[in-house]
Amino acid sequence: MKPHCDVMVIGAGPAGLAAAVAAHDQGVRVCLVEREARPGGILKQCIHDGFGILRYESKLSGPEYAQCELEQVIDRGIEIFPETFLLSLGRGKTGFELTLQNRWQGVFTLTAAALVAATGCRERTGRQILLHGTRPAGVYTAGTVQRLINIDGYLPGRRCVILGSGDIGLIMARRLVLEGAEVVGVYEIRDEPSGLTRNLVQCLDDYGIPLHLSTTVTRLHGEKRLEGVTVCPVDAENRPDPARAQYLPCDTLVLSVGLIPENEILEPLGVELDRATGGALVDQTLMTNVPGVFSCGNALHVSDLVDHVSESGEIAGRWAATHARRVRRIGASQPIALEGELLYLVPQRLDPQAKGPVNAWFRSRRTLRQARLEVWAGERRLLERTYPLVRPPEMERIVFDLDGQAWAGQRFRVILREVRSGG
């Protein structure tokens, strides 16, 4: 029996939409499963602009970007299962077996020769950071605030404190001010902001919202509704200094304290994760250690630009199709050793047999001025690039080529170092 489709894409956000299109264009049968009613993923609530600077060379809003991507899926007649929840994932006789549930078909099973996990990420919540005190209403993640305001049309509070300087937090600071709420300030435990420069300028500076670095929220106050928070400067080891603690009255605390790739559904298949990214360990085809299972988008590693998400979707979709058609010979992939100031690099492995240029994305551990990145295969340097400025919040992308070389047995290394100019 033939599987229901060649490539099953899980999640119809930007990564999944791009993966579905790329797989379809390789001539295979593609299915897209989405748990929400409308495709587009988180872009639906990201009404701000700045999407598609690389991919469409214009600053679109999130819904517009999603629409552009969705139209390509619809034009190709790719099968979408909306409002369909993936219950479990396993192996069957003809490939992977997905147990799904929706209100029209109940619980049902579909089979696929290859899988693309485009399941995105979720926000770190108040439970995952140390917040003392009471547990009142009024503590939200930034994404929840974004949904309440932009989709549902509710203002969640009047006087807000924002903890964490991640991009969604900065964007919601501006959004809250535009909608008439007061934003007391953004508090960041680290000594540098974690959002993009563009957002620091256009969300905070434009509206005179103060950013307090090396400061965190240590306690919540209030019984039913939040009445205030204690903010406290921290030392170099992130230890709060109680002598300098300050009480701030507020009715809302917005948390923008990080995003975590969502990969639980892949666990039963034995997919290995990278502790640095929280996503799967992949080779340059974005295939995980389980042959036929691919990962892309924010499920693979959290990106700051949707353009990178779409690109990784395309790569995963294209190679998933190649896998389903059984035209790829999987080589013995080798790990890439990271040296210097790299926080992470995706992919983590290279398959010397996979044809075509290698796309890779990396982040630095800390802010570097004048940095040099090198990619080595054995004694040969495949790429060298210098950067005037590398910041952990701003992901960098590189492309290099392995083609036509016998790399078997060679050691792959990627090095990022600060260059001291002029001695």
Place this chain on the structure above:
Amino acid sequence: MDERTRALVCIECPQGCCLAAKQHGDEVKVTGNRCPRGLEYARRELVNPCRTLTTTVRTTFRDYPRLPVRTAGEIPLARVFEAMAAIRGVVVDRRVQSGEVIIPDLIGTGVALIATGDLSHQEEG
């Protein structure tokens, strides 16, 4: 003569050049930019900073209570709250599509407010 220096971070592209812009009367001198866009950016920021405004408007539809909108071009940053006040009064009662004009001339800026979401997709059930 009016002379002031401002430190700016260029946000025209993800490179984020650190600019120093010096205004000397009508003339703006810029250093730190790696391309002409940085020069333009600094000039605009000093003379009349403009932004694309993105927000939502109310609708009469239960499945889409808010319609995302944006200005088709940039409007002066100084007039953003005035624009928000005008947008707050709008209620959309048509199943508009992305790109449709919601307000043709937003508070006399000559810039239109356009839908960025699509209400034509109706939810079942």
